[in-house]
Amino acid sequence: MKKILIYLLIFKLLGSSLSLKAQLSPETMIRVDVVYLASDDLEGRQTGTVGEAMAADYISERMAKMGLKAKGSEEWFQSFKFNSNPHGGSQLDKVGKNVIGFLDRKAKKTLVIGAHYDHLGYGMAGSLRPDDHSIHNGADDNASGIAALLYLADQLKKEKKLNFNILFIAFSGEEYGLYGSKAFMENPTIPKESIFGMINMDMVGRLNKEKTIAISGTGTATEWKAILESCKMPGFSFNYSDGGIGPSDHTSFYLKDIPVLHFFTGQHQDYHKPSDDSPLVNYDGIWEVSQIIWGVVLKLNAKPVLSFQKTKDENKQQASSFKVTMGLMPDYVYNGEGMRIDAVLENRPAQKAGLLGGDIIIQIGSNPVKDVYQYMEALNKFEKGQETEVTVKRKDEILVKKVVF
Ligand SMILES: [Zn+2]
Structure with missing residues (x-):
């Protein structure tokens, strides 16, 4: 923190002149x-x-x-x-x-x-x-x-x-x-x-x-x-x-x-x-x-050669192969157990159920969720309009929320 203040001070002292900064x-x-x-x-x-x-x-x-x-x-x-x-x-x-x-x-x-x-x-x-x-x-x-x-x-x-x-x-x-x-x-x-x-x-x-x-x-x-x-x-x-x-x-x-x-x-x-x-x-x-x-x-x-190839559009694929969505962004760099939510989208089932970014989904209905793949598998088992319980870890708490797809 102190260091940062010093750099900020250096910057302020220099104003728009970049001459001294160029020597850093x-x-x-x-x-x-x-x-x-x-x-x-x-x-x-x-x-x-x-x-x-x-x-x-x-x-x-x-x-x-x-x-x-x-x-x-x-x-x-x-x-x-x-x-x-x-x-x-x-x-x-x-x-x-x-x-x-x-x-x-x-x-x-x-x-x-x-x-x-x-x-x-x-x-x-x-x-x-x-x-x-x-x-x-x-x-x-x-x-x-x-x-x-x-x-x-x-x-x-x-x-x-x-x-x-x-x-x-x-x-x-x-x-x-x-x-x-x-x-x-x-x-x-x-x-x-x-x-x-x-x-x-x-x-x-x-x-x-x-x-x-x-x-x-x-x-x-x-x-x-x-x-x-x-x-x-x-x-x-x-x-x-x-x-x-x-x-x-x-x-x-x-x-x-x-x-x-x-x-x-x-x-x-x-x-x-x-x-x-x-x-x-x-x-x-x-x-x-x-x-x-x-x-x-x-x-x-x-070796400046790159051979372009098209990739599967994971989002599109997900949207077309699932009958239901939660309306959330999974956190793909999370390595722990469960599926951590990166962000929930406005007015979609996850948000309506009260889920928050940072929550870790560990179970959907009777399906345990150990990672993002099990999360997707679990979603596959539901139809639109169906209701289920989603279990999440929020800090040290375990919460059960009702989700309507
Ligand atoms: Zn950005």
Whole structure:
């Protein structure tokens, strides 16, 4: 905590001048980047606001200082329209902007490394504390991903023998629905054919003691798993999921047949709440995740070939093969017994029954639930309209809730 205050002080003293900060080590800058982006000054970086613009200026200044080339449609920026009202039809009423920097190695191929920098402002749709009207600083989501992106840019620019270019994109409009990444894929600022892979970092700031990293998209290229296994550092465990579709910007690339990976250090109780703030971030963890991704980039450099393959859309499959749903998001990085709920959706059976994010489902009806697979099997046994009892663990309590499907 003390350390963080010192860095914040350094930043405040420097104001907009980046001269002294440039002398800080890249490792220190991880902390500075997160603390600044997640500070109240930026008011939660909601797309289309002054706070978003301040964040965009900061990121572009950092990229410029490193010697990246501006590669947006307007210098560093690529603006796009989006719909700011979740209940207001499809009107594109506001403007947001991506920040894009290019490490140009005059190669034919380009790797995209991306992370979104926007967040929920004072609690827009998507907030799990919408009535608080306090600033959602989004330190893990996703100042952490931007800090990793800037760190990687800083290190990779020193790699003189890269066989491909790298395009670093800080996306906006993610929280409103992947607007920035969709806009980029519709109007890419480099030839789309040259993009041979995309690595996304969304929430990499809460690496746990077990050092579990959830990596999705591993089925989108035949080469990914072997590359990742060779980059695994001792003491880490990787939770793979094959699908290229997920709730973040890599989805926009996968849908255009580009192999993707998404790095994620897991869910936590501060997700999409004002309490997702910089003192809770694992800064060494961001550095470690960055080292692993750096390793992946160097492996690719030795053999820049990725063979795209389509993956089963796990969500779609789930929706079509189940007659009932609970309306919740399972926590895929949870390793314990039972099925931990990541978040419950508005007005769906789980929420109506009083289930909460963080609850661990251990039984549905007479079916014990030991993991997410048993959870799915159990759901398969119910019909729409049927009623059953769901047993959950909430902290030290065991609760039984009535669910109507
Ligand atoms: Zn995010």
